Amino acid sequence: MVHVIDIADPSDPRLDDYRDLNSSDRRPDLPEGKGLVIAEGVLVAQRMLASRFSPISLLGVDRRLGELSEDLTEVDVPFYRTSAEVMAEVVGFHLNRGVLAAAHRPPVLDLEDVLREARTVAILEGVNDHENIGSMFRNAAGLGADAILFGAACADPLYRRAVRVSMGHVLRVPFARVPDWPRGLNVLRDRGFQLISLTPNPTAVPLAHAMTGEKVAVLLGAEGPGLTEHAMRATDVRARIPMAPGTDSLNVSTAAAMAFYERTRTAP
Amino acid sequence: MVHVIDIADPSDPRLDDYRDLNSSDRRPDLPEGKGLVIAEGVLVAQRMLASRFSPISLLGVDRRLGELSEDLTEVDVPFYRTSAEVMAEVVGFHLNRGVLAAAHRPPVLDLEDVLREARTVAILEGVNDHENIGSMFRNAAGLGADAILFGAACADPLYRRAVRVSMGHVLRVPFARVPDWPRGLNVLRDRGFQLISLTPNPTAVPLAHAMTGEKVAVLLGAEGPGLTEHAMRATDVRARIPMAPGTDSLNVSTAAAMAFYERTRTAP
Numbered sequence: 064m065v066h067v068i069d070i071a072d073p074s075d076p077r078l079d080d081y082r083d084l085n086s087s088d089r090r091p092d093l094p095e096g097k098g099l100v101i102a103e104g105v106l107v108a109q110r111m112l113a114s115r116f117s118p119i120s121l122l123g124v125d126r127r128l129g130e131l132s133e134d135l136t137e138v139d140v141p142f143y144r145t146s147a148e149v150m151a152e153v154v155g156f157h158l159n160r161g162v163l164a165a166a167h168r169p170p171v172l173d174l175e176d177v178l179r180e181a182r183t184v185a186i187l188e189g190v191n192d193h194e195n196i197g198s199m200f201r202n203a204a205g206l207g208a209d210a211i212l213f214g215a216a217c218a219d220p221l222y223r224r225a226v227r228v229s230m231g232h233v234l235r236v237p238f239a240r241v242p243d244w245p246r247g248l249n250v251l252r253d254r255g256f257q258l259i260s261l262t263p264n265p266t267a268v269p270l271a272h273a274m275t276g277e278k279v280a281v282l283l284g285a286e287g288p289g290l291t292e293h294a295m296r297a298t299d300v301r302a303r304i305p306m307a308p309g310t311d312s313l314n315v316s317t318a319a320a321m322a323f324y325e326r327t328r329t330a331p
Numbered sequence: 332m333v334h335v336i337d338i339a340d341p342s343d344p345r346l347d348d349y350r351d352l353n354s355s356d357r358r359p360d361l362p363e364g365k366g367l368v369i370a371e372g373v374l375v376a377q378r379m380l381a382s383r384f385s386p387i388s389l390l391g392v393d394r395r396l397g398e399l400s401e402d403l404t405e406v407d408v409p410f411y412r413t414s415a416e417v418m419a420e421v422v423g424f425h426l427n428r429g430v431l432a433a434a435h436r437p438p439v440l441d442l443e444d445v446l447r448e449a450r451t452v453a454i455l456e457g458v459n460d461h462e463n464i465g466s467m468f469r470n471a472a473g474l475g476a477d478a479i480l481f482g483a484a485c486a487d488p489l490y491r492r493a494v495r496v497s498m499g500h501v502l503r504v505p506f507a508r509v510p511d512w513p514r515g516l517n518v519l520r521d522r523g524f525q526l527i528s529l530t531p532n533p534t535a536v537p538l539a540h541a542m543t544g545e546k547v548a549v550l551l552g553a554e555g556p557g558l559t560e561h562a563m564r565a566t567d568v569r570a571r572i573p574m575a576p577g578t579d580s581l582n583v584s585t586a587a588a589m590a591f592y593e594r595t596r597t598a599p
Contacts, residue, residue: 202585207575230579271596305595307475311498317470317588320581324589327573328539 065121065135065142067128073152078143080165081122084154084223093167100168101223102231104160105130110231112138116166122150123162131162168221174212174239174247178254181209182278183326185319186241186248188214188294189285196220197228198316204232206323211236212280214294215244245297248280256280258298260290261322263312265303270325273302281322283315333389333403333410335396341420346411348433349390352422352491361435368436369491370499372428373398378499380406384434390418391430399430436489442480442515445507446522449477450546451594453587454509454516456482456562457553464488465496466584472500474591479504480548482562483512513565516548524548526566528558529590531580533571538593541570549590551583 070078080099093099102111102118105127111118112134121131122143128135135142151157178184185208190196196218203211211220218225220233241247248258257276260267261283267273282298284290289312295301304313304321312318338346348367361367370379370386373395379386380402389399390411396403403410419425446452453476458464464486471479479488486493488501509515516526525544528535529551535541550566552558557580563569572581572589580586 198582198585201579202581205574205578205581206572232578304474304592306473310473310500311469313470313473313588314466317466317585320585321589321592324572324592 065138065140067142067144070143070145071149073149077120077141078122078153080120081150081153081163082155085156097168097219097221098223099165100221100226100234102164102166102234103158103162103223103227105162107226107231107234108162108164109134110234111164111166114234115169116234118164118166121162121164122153124150127160127162172237172239174241174250177210177212177237177239178251178256183208183323184210184212184251184256184280185322186212186214186251186280186282187217187284187315188244188282188290189216189288190283190315191216191218191285193218193222193225194228195286195314195316197225197233198314199319200225200229200233200236200238202316202320202323203236204229206320206327208319208323208326209237211238213238213240214247214282245291245294248294248297251280252299254278257300258282259322260295260298260301261318262289262295262301262303263306264301267301267303270302270304270322271329273300274322274325274329279326281319283319283322286312286315333406333408335410335412338411338413339417341417345388345409346390346421348388349418349421349431350423353424365436365487365489366491367433368489368494368502370432370434370502371426371430371491371495373430375494375499375502376430376432377402378502379432379434382502383437384502386432386434389430389432390421392418395428395430440505440507442507442509442518445478445480445505446519446524451476451591452478452480452519452524452548453590454480454482454519454548454550455485455552455583456512456550456558457484457556458551458583459484459486459553461486461490461493462496463554463582463584465493465501466582467587468493468497468500468504468506470584470588470591471504472497474588474595476504476587476591476594479506481506481508482550513559513562516562516565519548520567522546525568526550527590528563528566528569529586530557530563530569530571531574532569535569535571538570538572538590539597541568542590542593542597547594549587551587551590554580554583
């Protein structure tokens with residue numbers, strides 16, 4: 064069971080891991096200078112507690128402690144119990160979810176391990192928006208994709224906003240980096256993945272026809288620039304989602320959702 | 332051509348339509364007490380200028396006036412030219428898009444008119460989040476859905492944030508209200524639409540099998556509560572997007588995107 068510790072003083076140093084959360088993604092005192100992984104709210108805290116991200120402490124109001132009691136029976140860390148007002152002063156803004164959990168970043172997963180059982184993965188290049196990354200993980204979890212892989216120039220999936228928007232699924236859906244981008248895509252090819260570039264280019268093959276592999280990896284770039292030509296050349300086929308003329312490309316996490324959906328529809 | 336009027340004083344009453352935009356959705360002086368329709372940025376202003384929403388004025392910095400010059404040649408309204416600092420003071424926050432256009436709300440479209448040529452529509456019930464409504468219009472435009480219809484208890488699609496998130500497509504994709512909810516769905520049935528409720532219920536029919544009509548209307552409820560039983564009973568079939576076990580339902584605009592995508596795939 065957690066040790067409940069009542070704290071009334073917002074300057075208490077035991078709350079330092081929760082201080083000024085809007086800038087807490089930079090932590091020069093921690094490995095790589097990156098902040099702790101922060102879960103906000105009961106649902107996301109529950110998902111953290113059930114994940115490989117073990118909290119080092121929680122901070123919250125009494126009511127949330129009660130709601131989490133069953134999830135906390137085998138957890139041996141402090142729960143700093145305080146008021147909503149003290150929480151707001153510590154984190155630097157009003158937080159209406161009433162509970163936070165903080166975890167160290169575990170070691171990055173190995174690409175080969177992540178791919179071992181996977182049959183459907185998304186690979187991102189240049190996706191630097193935390194909300195899009197968060198939605199991507201939510202959609203992957205909902206539609207049964209097995210992993211998200213990161214090529215070059217993507218935002219940190221463990222940033223607080225990405226964790227929140229993913230509804231905690233970034234803590235559950237495995238992710239890894241593809242090294243030596245884009246040549247490292249050969250690791251997937253060697254494992255039998257069909258590599259599909261998603262592009263708005265009208266000359267590309269409709270997604271429903273392009274997706275034929277037993278194992279499939281769908282590459283997605285940021286809205287606007289899209290995938291680099293360099294990355295697309297390293298794939299087997301360029302596919303498009305049929306779009307109405309004169310419109311913009313879809314949001315990248317929506318495009319990914321459609322690829323995952325197509326996969327549930329057609330997976331051999 | 333617009334009349335360019337230089338304004339340096341943020342208290343100038345000619346800028347009143349742009350004042351305190353964060354609360355400008357309430358305008359007791361206007362019909363129904365609702366605010367003007369506000370387009371933010373060059374792209375959305377262009378879409379407004381090409382729509383049935385005619386601006387009554389624009390406010391922006393000189394550079395944006397230049398970028399919009401071709402779109403403004405046949406527009407006979409004032410363009411209030413000012414600095415980024417004056418704009419920020421007038422609207423109440425820093426706005427990095429540099430131009431705004433304001434339009435009166437035109438008359439609501441007639442449901443029968445909207446349905447005349449339509450083959451694919453979404454119908455919303457209880458969707459009260461402006462960002463979700465905005466994304467829904469963006470997805471409808473991108474994937475070629477013909478209209479969005481509103482049943483009970485939905486948020487205002489012309490609210491500033493919905494317009495922005497839709498990237499201006501709320502000004503282009505027709506929308507209308509379904510009166511006498513949910514009985515008014517008979518108007519669609521009489522016109523030959525297959526009425527499909529989208530639900531996470533695992534006993535429902537997979538969407539790919541359920542969607543068989545030549546004309547299709549997909550009903551979507553808010554995340555969490557979903558559609559009311561009352562509304563679902565008024566439809567022909569309950570359909571689900573195949574979801575992974577133990578996950579949440581998808582975001583409502585993502586679910587709509589999948590229905591529109593399925594439609595592009597299977598429309599007879």
